[in-house]
Amino acid sequence: MSNALSLLQQRHSAPSRQLGEPAPDAATLRALLEAAIRVPDHGKLVPFRLIELRGDDKLKFGAQLAERAIRRDPNLPESKREKERFRYTFAPLVIVVVARLDDEAGIPEIEQKLCAGNVAYxxxxxxxxxGFGAQWLTGWAAYDPEVASLLNLAKNECVVGFVHIGTPQAEIPDRDRPALDDLLSQWKA
Incomplete structure (x- = not known):
């Protein structure tokens, strides 16, 4: 079996809370992102961009999101407040994948968002x-207008996901996967 197919069969997300140092160094990250942007792109629109969050800036971003979460819901239980406060303290690197939508291009918006989603994947x-671990997260922050402003997103942009990257700090068991036979049918005329 090919290495690529084996990789697809084994890939699983690593919970962001279980990710720590090291993250990819600058050269490795560049190579990773150059490969990641090689996606199907109807119309060659390049309907995506990336924002790197690392170090103190990542922690400050996370702190601002935690403050926003509490402003959004002043009755947020303490356990959820704590989760928000620590969300960006684990993985040493977060890549924000942003969709840039062009409503005049004649390419359906869903195709543009799927293109950006392919970058995240x-x-x-x-x-x-x-050899790193990663988790693609969205949650309320991906859809919040104040977070979009914090990220300096344009009106035609939206967050597709926050991809947390680091080294797994524990063994990550795979989850149960659906059976292909439950999902695959054959259309007949």
Whole structure:
């Protein structure tokens, strides 16, 4: 069996809370991201961009998101407040994948978002192939207008995901997967 197929069969997400140092160094990250942006792109629009969060800036971003979560819901239980406060303290690197939508291009918006989503998935695959762990997260922050402003997103942009990357700090068991026979049918005329 090919190495690529084996990689697909073994790939799994590593919970962001179980990711620590090291993250990919600058050269490895560049190679990973150059590979990740090689996605199907109807119309060659390049309907995506990436934002790197690392170090103190990542921690400050996480702190601002935690403050926003509490402003959004002043009745947020303490356990959820704590989760928000620590969300960006584990993985040493977060890549924000942003969709840039062009409503005048004649390419359906869903195809543009799927293109950006493929970038996020390629980052997951590439990180796993390089021996790192990664988790693609969205949650409320991906859809919040104040977070979009914090990230300096334009009106035609939206967050597709926050991809947390690092080295797994514990063995990550795979989860149960669906059976192909439950999902595959054959259309007949």
């Amino acid at each position: 390629n980052i997951l695959l590439g990180a796993y192939a390089l």
